[in-house]
Amino acid sequence: MRLLLLLTLSGTALTAAAQPLGLPPLPIPADNPQTPEKVELGERLFNDVRFSSTGAVSCANCHAADTAFTDALAVSQGIDGLLGTRNAPTVVNAAYNETQFWDGRSPTLEDQALHPFLNPVEMAMPSHDALLEIIREDREYVRGFRDVFDVRAEDITIEHVTKAIAAFERTQISGDSPFDRWYFGGEAGAISPAAQRGFEVFLTDGRCVSCHMIEQDHALFTDHQFHNVGIGINDIQNRAPELAKAFLIAKNEGIDVDVAVLGDADTSHLGRFAVTDDLSMIGAFKTPTLRNVARTAPYMHDGSLATLREVIEHYNNGGVTPAEAPVNPYISGGIRPLELTEQQMDDLVAFMEALTSPQFEELAEPEPVAGLRPQDAASNER
Ligand code: HEC
Ligand code: HEC
Numbered sequence: 001m002r003l004l005l006l007l008t009l010s011g012t013a014l015t016a017a018a019q020p021l022g023l024p025p026l027p028i029p030a031d032n033p034q035t036p037e038k039v040e041l042g043e044r045l046f047n048d049v050r051f052s053s054t055g056a057v058s059c060a061n062c063h064a065a066d067t068a069f070t071d072a073l074a075v076s077q078g079i080d081g082l083l084g085t086r087n088a089p090t091v092v093n094a095a096y097n098e099t100q101f102w103d104g105r106s107p108t109l110e111d112q113a114l115h116p117f118l119n120p121v122e123m124a125m126p127s128h129d130a131l132l133e134i135i136r137e138d139r140e141y142v143r144g145f146r147d148v149f150d151v152r153a154e155d156i157t158i159e160h161v162t163k164a165i166a167a168f169e170r171t172q173i174s175g176d177s178p179f180d181r182w183y184f185g186g187e188a189g190a191i192s193p194a195a196q197r198g199f200e201v202f203l204t205d206g207r208c209v210s211c212h213m214i215e216q217d218h219a220l221f222t223d224h225q226f227h228n229v230g231i232g233i234n235d236i237q238n239r240a241p242e243l244a245k246a247f248l249i250a251k252n253e254g255i256d257v258d259v260a261v262l263g264d265a266d267t268s269h270l271g272r273f274a275v276t277d278d279l280s281m282i283g284a285f286k287t288p289t290l291r292n293v294a295r296t297a298p299y300m301h302d303g304s305l306a307t308l309r310e311v312i313e314h315y316n317n318g319g320v321t322p323a324e325a326p327v328n329p330y331i332s333g334g335i336r337p338l339e340l341t342e343q344q345m346d347d348l349v350a351f352m353e354a355l356t357s358p359q360f361e362e363l364a365e366p367e368p369v370a371g372l373r374p375q376d377a378a379s380n381e382r
Pocket of ligand 2: 212226293300335348
């Protein structure tokens, strides 16, 4: 069956040829087909530090292969050590996301890649043109864009750049985890008894699967929706109505939402509301995948939980950390105290550890990072 897939797909789409166990077919936009040359060009762009105002930051600084395409920090660090407000999600399997970013403010990988170049706490380029000038003066790039897009140097646009980057990102997919081999592949011993018990908790008492979804023949561990699970919101809870109002006014006046949410922690915690203007979405964020999650600590949109065990305790408390903190009024209906036993919580951790794909198995588990909050950072005071 897998061999057949290989045969029928090879030659049409580079990455679909190697469809890993547990993943659905890779969605590839009709106007941006995968080719090996484009992927190679995209990889070079992804790693090029010259596309930052200091010449020191590339996409790969925050999405590094040796930390499963994250940065292992609570919140990301851009030019001059400036801190943003959010935890860098992995780029691995982002090709399957229905929206990009924690609040889904970007619809595609191509669109997403427009933003970090210009964001003042990320790469801080003055304009996309400044980046295109670097490309047009680089012979290798000029040759690469000509071969891939059939354009002359002066006709290279930012859309060509983002298409190549997105094509590279679409090669960063991973399945074939022990869980996939057990659940989809029928390999009885692929995961430990503890992980198997943890899977039961995930489906039943933990109620995790209602958002971190598993389908008949694949699992992305996300419903692609936005929920308030009680992260960061306690920092702004009492001020949320005023903050929301002030944000709407600023948005009407034309502020850049990408700059606003990554530049200010309070605004960041507004979550999906900042995109939809819907008050019920305050503090709601996109359900992230759980693939390779044992390699991508710390957790949550603000990196405030250091370990998988802390995440489970947060859910067990009914969406609050610490346990005695007040439950926020915007919390998702799916979140309530779970009363899991110690054993069930340990088993859930074992289950999530079985979601690591072979290419990340060798990576060390990241050191727990304390939940450094952007507002604690002196480095942003300039
Ligand atoms: C300074 C660190 C930093 C740099 C540089 C950076 N990113 Fe990110 N990236 C982040 C953070 C933080 C987020 C989450 C922001 C948010 O959700 O608001 C993110 C989100 C993403 C996502 C969305 C993933 C998801 O699951 O929603 C993709 C894809 C991505 N980045 C790709 C890139 C590309 C391509 C570049 C270079 C053009 C880049 N990043 C540069 C930190 C960085
Ligand atoms: C109501 C939907 C919902 C339910 C139920 C739910 N989650 Fe989540 N999960 C989310 C959302 C949304 C986030 C991101 C929240 C944020 O950052 O503010 C998240 C984040 C996580 C993360 C952090 C991932 C990362 O990369 O930072 C882990 C781990 C996790 N959930 C595991 C679980 C487990 C285990 C359960 C069951 C005990 C569970 N979730 C139940 C929606 C849900």
